[in-house]
Amino acid sequence: MTSYxxxxxxILGGAAKDIHIADGVFQEIGEGLTVEADIDIDGHGLIALPxxxxxxxxxxxxxxxxxxxxxxxxxxxxxxxxxAVHAMANTFPVADTAGVVEQxxxxxxxxxxxxxxxxxxxxxxxxxxxxxxxxxxHDSAAGVRVFSDDGKCVDDAVIMRRxxxxxxxxxxxxxxxxxxxxxxxxxxxxxxQVSGELGLGGWPAVAEESIIxxxxxxxxxxxxxxxxxxxxxAGSVEIVRWAKQKGWNVTAEVTPHHLLLTxxxxxxxxxxYKVNPPLRTAADVEALRAALADGTIDAVATDHAPHxxxxxxxxxxxxxxxxxxxxxxxxxxxxxxxxxxxxxxxxVADRMSRRPARIGxxxxxxxxxxxxxxxxxxxxxxxxxxAVNPDSFATRSRNTPYKGMDLPGRVHATFLRGKATVLAGxxxxx
Amino acid sequence: xxxxxxxxxxxxxxxxxLILDTAEELAQLSGxxxxxxxxxxxxxxxxxxxxxxxxxxxxxxxxxxxxxxxxINFSAKGSSVSKGESLxxxxxxxxxxxxxxxxxxxxxxxxxxxxxxxxxxxGSVINAGDGTHEHPTQALLDAFxxxxxxxxxxGRDLAGRRITIVGDVLHSRxxxxxxxxxxxxxxxxxxxxxxxxxxxxxxxxxxxxxxDLDAVLPKTDALMMLRVQRERMNAAFxxxxxxxxxxxxxxxxxxxQLPEHAIVMxxxxxxxxxxxxxxxxxxxxxxxxxQVANGVSVRMAVLYLLLGGAVFADNAEPARxxxxxxxx
Ligand SMILES: [Zn+2]
Numbered sequence: 001m002t003s004y005x006x007x008x009x010x011i012l013g014g015a016a017k018d019i020h021i022a023d024g025v026f027q028e029i030g031e032g033l034t035v036e037a038d039i040d041i042d043g044h045g046l047i048a049l050p051x052x053x054x055x056x057x058x059x060x061x062x063x064x065x066x067x068x069x070x071x072x073x074x075x076x077x078x079x080x081x082x083x084a085v086h087a088m089a090n091t092f093p094v095a096d097t098a099g100v101v102e103q104x105x106x107x108x109x110x111x112x113x114x115x116x117x118x119x120x121x122x123x124x125x126x127x128x129x130x131x132x133x134x135x136x137x138h139d140s141a142a143g144v145r146v147f148s149d150d151g152k153c154v155d156d157a158v159i160m161r162r163x164x165x166x167x168x169x170x171x172x173x174x175x176x177x178x179x180x181x182x183x184x185x186x187x188x189x190x191x192x193q194v195s196g197e198l199g200l201g202g203w204p205a206v207a208e209e210s211i212i213x214x215x216x217x218x219x220x221x222x223x224x225x226x227x228x229x230x231x232x233x234a235g236s237v238e239i240v241r242w243a244k245q246k247g248w249n250v251t252a253e254v255t256p257h258h259l260l261l262t263x264x265x266x267x268x269x270x271x272x273y274k275v276n277p278p279l280r281t282a283a284d285v286e287a288l289r290a291a292l293a294d295g296t297i298d299a300v301a302t303d304h305a306p307h308x309x310x311x312x313x314x315x316x317x318x319x320x321x322x323x324x325x326x327x328x329x330x331x332x333x334x335x336x337x338x339x340x341x342x343x344x345x346x347x348v349a350d351r352m353s354r355r356p357a358r359i360g361x362x363x364x365x366x367x368x369x370x371x372x373x374x375x376x377x378x379x380x381x382x383x384x385x386x387a388v389n390p391d392s393f394a395t396r397s398r399n400t401p402y403k404g405m406d407l408p409g410r411v412h413a414t415f416l417r418g419k420a421t422v423l424a425g426x427x428x429x430x
Numbered sequence: 431x432x433x434x435x436x437x438x439x440x441x442x443x444x445x446x447x448l449i450l451d452t453a454e455e456l457a458q459l460s461g462x463x464x465x466x467x468x469x470x471x472x473x474x475x476x477x478x479x480x481x482x483x484x485x486x487x488x489x490x491x492x493x494x495x496x497x498x499x500x501x502i503n504f505s506a507k508g509s510s511v512s513k514g515e516s517l518x519x520x521x522x523x524x525x526x527x528x529x530x531x532x533x534x535x536x537x538x539x540x541x542x543x544x545x546x547x548x549x550x551x552x553g554s555v556i557n558a559g560d561g562t563h564e565h566p567t568q569a570l571l572d573a574f575x576x577x578x579x580x581x582x583x584x585g586r587d588l589a590g591r592r593i594t595i596v597g598d599v600l601h602s603r604x605x606x607x608x609x610x611x612x613x614x615x616x617x618x619x620x621x622x623x624x625x626x627x628x629x630x631x632x633x634x635x636x637x638x639x640x641x642d643l644d645a646v647l648p649k650t651d652a653l654m655m656l657r658v659q660r661e662r663m664n665a666a667f668x669x670x671x672x673x674x675x676x677x678x679x680x681x682x683x684x685x686x687q688l689p690e691h692a693i694v695m696x697x698x699x700x701x702x703x704x705x706x707x708x709x710x711x712x713x714x715x716x717x718x719x720x721q722v723a724n725g726v727s728v729r730m731a732v733l734y735l736l737l738g739g740a741v742f743a744d745n746a747e748p749a750r751x752x753x754x755x756x757x758x
Contacts, residue, residue: 196629199539199563199606204630268547269540315517317538317561 001418002038003027009043009379011369013345019048021375024418029371039420045383046412049349051083051114051376053356053365055175055253056150056229056301057326059085059116061107062100063092068306068396070104073326074113076304076395078421080326081378081411084115084357084365085304089126090151096121096132098140105142112430113421117360120144122163122174126152131163138170145361148175150229151276153211155181160215164224171361173225173251176215178236179277183207188317190263190278198266200316203278205233212236216243216250227359228252230303232277234287241296251359253301254288256325256332261285261401271312271319272401275305292351293342299356302329306397324395331407334382339408364417375418384410394427434546434555435732438566438610443587446614450574451584453724453731459496460726469738470499473530478520479558480506480536485698486558486568489722490533493729497738502527517541521550529553531737539563554736562601567732568697569607571725573615575717576652578724579693589616594646596622596678597656597705598667600629604697605656609637620646622678626667627658643678647687654695655680658705675704682709693717 003022010016011029018033019026028035054077060068068076070087077085087104089095095104101118108116120137124130126149137144147167154160154176163174184207189195191202212228216239219226231237231252243250257275262282265273273279291297305322312319333352337343343351357366367373388402414422421428432440441449459465475494479487487503494501506520517536524532531554534542539561546555559565573588580591593612599605599621612619619637621628632639640646647653658674668674680694688694694716700706710716 191630193631193634196631197606197635199561199601199603202630269543270547313518315536315538315541315544317540 002420004039004041004415004420005033005035005037006041006043006048006379009046009048011048012349013047016043019369021377021415021418024375026369026371026373026375029369041379041413043379046379046381047345048369049081049345049378049380050353050366050369051378051414051416052081052330052352053360053362054082054085054302054304054326055146055227055299055356055360057085057087057304058090058306058322059087059104060091060306062103066308066396070107070116071111071113072394072396073304073306074108074111074116075427076324076326076393078113078414078416079394079411079427080328081330081380081414082114082326083376083414083416084117084362085326086117086119086146086360088150089119089121089148094121094125095119096124096126098133098136101137101142101144102140112416114416115362115365117146117362118142118144119146119148119150119175122147122149122154123159128152128154128156128159131159131166134163134166134172135170138172145170145172146175146227147172148177148229150175150177153177153179153181155211157214157218161218161222164219164226165222168224173227173359175227175229176211177229178208178211178215180207180211183210188274189266190280192263192281194263194266198269200266205235205280208233208277209235209239212239216240216248219250220246220248225249226251230255230258230277230301231288231297232258232280232284234284237287237291237296241291244296251298251355252296253299253356254292254297255301255303256329256336257323257401258288259285259292259336260332265401269316271314271316272323272399274316274319274321275323276321289336289340289342292337293347298351298359300329300333300352301356302326304395306395307399308397312399322399324393324397324400326395327393328388328400328402328407330380330411331409334409335407338382375415377415378411379413380409381412382409384408386410433736435566435736436542436546436555436557437564438569438607441566441611441614443614446570446573446611447585447587449570449728449731449735450577452735453570453574453727454584456730456734457724457727460723465496466498467496468498469734470494470497473499473737474502474528475499475531475533475733475737476502476504476524476529478504478506478524478532478534480534480541481559483535483559485722486535489725490558490729492726493733496726497730497733499733502529517545518548518550521545521548525551531556531733533558535559537561556732556736559603561603563603564607565603566607566611567725567729568604569611570732571721571728572608572654572695572697573611574724574728575695575721576693579717580651580691587615588612591617591651592620592649593617593652593654594620594622594650595654595656596643596680598627598658598662599623599632599656600627601662602656608654609635613637622646624668624678627662643684644687647684648689650688650692652693652695653680653688655706657697657699657701671704679705679707680710681707685710685713685715695721698722
């Protein structure tokens with residue numbers, strides 16, 4: 001196995017040290033290491049972070065391989081500094097059985113660019129009516145612990161209650177896409193000033209908040225773990241904050257795009273900004289940043305949602321919802337959280353690696369950068385400046401709102417258990 | 431002025447007055463035996479209608495033919511599949527056919543804006559109504575009608591005139607276009623509707639909001655009734671037709687509350703009974719038929735100014751003499 005010596009790299013933005021990686025683990029960390037290694041990396045100006053963990057990725061395989069495959073999705077993940085992603089269940093067929101989750105998990109293992117941890121559907125066919133075989137998915141080789149009907153809300157209170165109760169048997173967590181269906185019928189963007197002017201159907205904040213409020217009460221009632229996907233409103237933040245103050249077992253995530261973009265961008269009617277939950281207001285963005293900074297929001301999750309060009313190159317009303325995010329997440333977090341002074345690199349490691357790994361119960365990920373630990377690592381160049389060029393993406397789709405935008409920072413290298421998946425900003429042939 | 435007419439908000443005061451003044455000149459044409467001008471000879475205008483609208487389509491078609499344009503009617507209804515490919519593919523087809531202008535009516539808000547911003551098409555895009563967003567030529571013909579009654583004369587605007595717009599503002603592209611254009615022309619706009627039919631954030635629009643029609647009537651110079659679709663009742667926007675009609679319908683008693691000079695307008699087609707009684711609809715103060723005639727003049731003006739080589743206000747002197755020559 002190839003060994004690496006990374007010289008003079010700042011660990012979590014702290015002091016510059018050398019890192020020696022061999023046999024899949026951190027062998028030595030210190031100043032002026034003299035060991036021999038197969039590959040030497042000049043770490044000057046780079047920051048070393050634990051490999052990132054995404055709680056919310058759409059890999060599209062099986063079923064929509066024209067948009068993404070497990071291979072291209074995990075390559076994009078590696079390019080973004082990720083060493084593990086949770087693959088959402090809304091595939092074709094839906095990942096609602098042991099067979100499908102094992103298939104996805106095995107593809108991840110075979111390709112080797114990052115760990116793929118499948119998320120199991122909560123209900124059969126994401127239909128919200130009948131619980132899927134949650135236990136069988138957990139008992140499968142994939143060892144599923146996170147369950148979600150993401151893309152759809154488990155809106156039936158009884159089904160949600162049962163799911164929360166049932167997964168306690170194997171320390172599972174239900175990740176809810178909070179969207180009250182009746183309040184969002186025909187919704188196309190955030191309900192507010194801009195939707196009123198544009199004449200687009202509104203997706204009101206209360207449609208998200210009312211479900212989160214109900215779910216934290218349900219989770220408290222049955223004493224289970226709830227994870228709230230992609231928080232997008234200031235009100236949602238308040239509810240999660242309240243639930244945490246009560247001591248309830250509630251965690252939450254926010255996407256990079258909800259930390260940066262607002263519904264003002266929809267004025268262009270460019271479907272690249274069409275996403276679910278929708279882009280909200282500047283006040284919501286501010287509240288989300290503050291909540292991520294103070295830990296009310298536990299994790300940054302990409303909601304990486306690849307779509308082929310034809311699903312976006314059309315009028316707003318019929319365009320698909322979602323944007324790709326794996327390859328730009330760390331840059332957006334640097335811009336919105338680090339460069340603004342809201343979070344230091346230690347905080348970034350916590351919200352993008354440690355806590356998401358803990359929520360997903362991934363024991364080998366989100367570990368400290370210290371001797372003997374599995375060498376899951378990203379080397380990031382925060383001084384890099386350059387316009388985002390989707391043509392250079394590893395993801396199969398190009399639906400990014402950041403095209404041409406100057407975002408700071410770039411992933412220099414990514415290591416999965418001691419094996420480089422990205423070196424000098426390029427994918428490694430595995 | 432821009433190459434396209436997608437939103438009434440795109441029009442400056444000078445643009446708007448130029449269109450109204452040009453329309454006034456072109457209106458004289460309809461009184462002649464030969465109603466045609468050679469202005470757009472050899473130019474191709476496509477009417478691209480993804481949604482039925484006999485009135486608007488006919489109005490544009492008449493306007494185009496009076497300007498001698500080659501007219502292609504492209505009815506895309508039914509081909510608007512669940513994916514958006516049809517809009518792009520249709521646009522590419524029209525581009526290949528050499529369309530100089532595309533008049534588009536679409537059920538989706540923003541479709542004309544998308545067409546105008548895309549690289550699918552090089553010609554001018556004229557919005558003939560998109561979803562619940564805008565209908566700028568309707569607003570222009572409304573303003574034209576108001577000016578004729580309330581402040582006639584070239585170069586005049588609607589400064590200080592009080593316009594009341596009643597009905598389903600939430601779903602009305604006519605209301606959205608009118609609030610832009612009328613305020614640009616100096617008018618004061620008041621919307622009247624139940625709160626369920628007002629857009630979120632309307633408090634930041636350049637207009638007044640009232641839930642009480644009777645209180646507003648005496649201070650109204652022009653009253654514009656919007657269409658209310660009966661389906662809205664089933665979606666709980668209001669309890670019953672009867673209650674809507676009592677609170678927001680226009681009848682003879684309410685008409686008597688209006689000042690002598692005030693006019694009653696309706697974009698049509700009217701739902702008699704619920705939103706307007708026959709007594710009002712058929713009264714001489716009601717301008718519905720006039721609005722239809724004015725629609726042709728205004729659309730001719732828009733086509734003429736976008737395609738006839740003349741430029742709108744932010745560039746240079748309008749080609750006024752050309753208009754006169756052509757009209758001879
Ligand atoms: Zn979701």
